[in-house]
Amino acid sequence: MRVDIITIFPEMFEGPFGHSIIKRAIDSGIIEIHTHNLRDWSTDKRKRVDDYPYAGKGGMLMTPQPIADCIDELKSEREYDEVFYTSPDGELLDQPTLNKYIKYNNIIILCGHYKGVDERIREHYITKEFSIGDYVLSGGEIAAMVLVDGLTRIIPGAIGDEMSALSDSFQDGMVAPPAYTRPRVFKGWEVPEILLSGHEKKIDEWKLEQAEKRTLERRPGMMGE
Ligand code: SAH
Numbered sequence: 369m370r371v372d373i374i375t376i377f378p379e380m381f382e383g384p385f386g387h388s389i390i391k392r393a394i395d396s397g398i399i400e401i402h403t404h405n406l407r408d409w410s411t412d413k414r415k416r417v418d419d420y421p422y423a424g425k426g427g428m429l430m431t432p433q434p435i436a437d438c439i440d441e442l443k444s445e446r447e448y449d450e451v452f453y454t455s456p457d458g459e460l461l462d463q464p465t466l467n468k469y470i471k472y473n474n475i476i477i478l479c480g481h482y483k484g485v486d487e488r489i490r491e492h493y494i495t496k497e498f499s500i501g502d503y504v505l506s507g508g509e510i511a512a513m514v515l516v517d518g519l520t521r522i523i524p525g526a527i528g529d530e531m532s533a534l535s536d537s538f539q540d541g542m543v544a545p546p547a548y549t550r551p552r553v554f555k556g557w558e559v560p561e562i563l564l565s566g567h568e569k570k571i572d573e574w575k576l577e578q579a580e581k582r583t584l585e586r587r588p589g590m591m592g593e
């Protein structure tokens with residue numbers, strides 16, 4: 369998958385994309401990430417990308433020209449499956465939605481700033497708006513990182529043990545069951561006996577039971593009833 373990120377802060381991505389699963393996915397060519405500094409497309413002599421809103425009460429808006437030119441240029445080079453915009457009023461990102469997006473080959477993510485972008489960009493250039501939660505961030509970069517991180521780890525080959533992405537929370541409509549590692553007794557607290565029993569079938573049943581219990585407690589809407 370190729371991801372083109374349009375941002376006024378390309379440096380913000382260096383840290384999050386320079387480690388762990390994303391770094392390995394980039395190094396092995398599973399995902400290709402290109403950040404584009406929006407200012408490079410500004411025709412303004414001071415490279416401005418924001419301006420006062422019409423009839424606005426404070427706060428700037430991102431101007432349409434640099435965004436449109438940047439997206440036009442990218443689109444002239446290849447076809448895109450989706451042009452995303454990070455927006456608090458967009459579709460809430462969840463696991464089933466992420467699972468749908470892994471079929472994409474090329475995507476653009478536009479990161480908003482200030483009070484957001486001129487509505488005409490949203491109308492004519494953006495094909496999908498997404499939000500990472502019902503709260504307001506200062507910019508779209510962290511939301512873009514969330515989308516890319518969530519997508520990368522489910523692309524086949526990104527995680528060594530393929531099973532491990534599938535056994536994460538939400539993948540089967542439930543949250544994950546409790547998990548334990550060594551030592552068997554820590555500060556007097558023991559690992560549940562069943563996990564040490566070697567009884568594969570019983571262990572699977574226990575995990576399912578625990579996952580169901582936890583889902584009902586923490587995400588009651590998720591299991592239908
Ligand atoms: N005036 C806007 C908020 C602007 S916040 C409004 O009331 O909706 C600045 C930018 O941060 C937004 O344009 C968006 O790109 C990004 N952003 C803020 N909160 C976000 C969220 N929950 N999910 C995704 N992007 C968000």
